[in-house]
Amino acid sequence: MDGRDGGQPLDPATGERRRPSRADSLRLTRMPQIPRAAPPPGQGGGPAGPPAPARPVSPPEAVRPKRPTARRRAWIVAGAVLLLAVPIALAAVHRTRERPPAAAAAPVPMESTAEPETAAPSASPPAIPPITGVASSAPVTPSASVPASGVPSAKPGVTGRANPSGANLALQGTASASGSEGDPWKPANAIDGDPSSRWSSGFSDTQWFRVDLGRNWQISEIVLVWEHAYATAYRVETSRDGKTWKRVYSTTTGTGGTVKINETGVARHVRMYGVKRVSTYGYSLLELEVR
Known part of the structure; x- marks a missing residue:
């Protein structure tokens, strides 16, 4: 026992x-111990005597429940998270289905980078450098071509029509002047080929006379035929556009008569610019010839 x-x-x-x-x-x-009673005398084979006192039975220890292991705790947490995530996901899907579809955004128009055919080039063409005469019968090129890149190509040299016969180009030109003494002495009289007619300016020192040949020409000579009222100080200039002038001759000791100036170049305009007169009258030209 x-x-x-x-x-x-x-x-x-x-x-x-x-x-x-x-x-x-x-x-x-489950089965608490009960103190056994002493057998009656004469039973159990033992001598008769007083019964032995029963020992106190201590209460059984409470059965301690086992603590859940780490793996079990992990499964419990995962189950709780899954139970919370499922209804949240279902609610999000339900809201997405109920939301109306967004309107399709209108396409943004894209600006074309292609330059229109009629657009002018952004950069001005380079200035035309002065050149000396080049024999050619080709007409003047008005402008340089513009490639697709928008940068103007190099402008070819300006050429004028040749005058191989040496004709007086001023006869088909247009004359103008700063002023005239009167109607009988108008500017056109100095380019009509008649030495008996003339142009006479106003009675002051600063006066000018010019002829427009109508187009650029290859010129080789300019001739001034003075009347008695001539210029002692003057200059002769040529121009292709009537704005920029090139001096080809000048003097401060002019003596009148016929003055021939050899000039090889391209020009449309020819001008005499008077600085000082020989007398109190104006400047008087019988003829101005250009060849």
């Missing part, structure tokens, strides 16, 4: 205390 000391069972082999096992705990919980 198992012995007990203070509620701790004893090992029958060694007599030492041992920790109650799970079987002992279950047995004590």
Whole structure:
């Protein structure tokens, strides 16, 4: 029979205390020990005597529930998260289905980078450098071509029509002047080829006379035929556009008569610019010839 000391069972082999096992705990919980009564005298083979006092039975230890392991706790947490995530996902899907579709955005018009055919080039063409006469019968090129890149190509040199016969180009030109002495001495009289007619300016030093040849020509000579009222100081100039002038001759000791100026170049306009008169009258030209 198992012995007990203070509620701790004893090992029958060694007599030492041992920790109650799970079987002992279950047995004590389910089947508590009842103190045995002493057998009556004459029974049980033992001598008759007073009954032995019953030992107090200590209450069985409460069975401690096992704590959940780490893996079990992880499964519990995962289950709780899953239970919360499912209704949230269902609610989000329901809201997405109820939301009206957004209106399609209108396409943004894209500006064309292609330059229209009629657009002018952004950069001005380079200035025409002055050139000396080049024999050619080709007409003047009005402007340089503009490539697709928008940068104007190099402008070819300006050329004028040749005058191989040496004709007086002023006869088909248009004359103008800063002023005239009167109607009988108008500017056209100095380019009509008649040496008996003339142009006479107003009576002041600063006066000018010019002829427009109508187009650029290859010129080689300019001739001035003065009347008695000539210029002692003057200059002769040529121009292609009537704005920029090139000086081809000048003097401060003019003596009148016929003055021939050799000039090889391209010009449309020829001008005499008077600075000082020989007398109190104006400047008087019988003819101005251009070849």
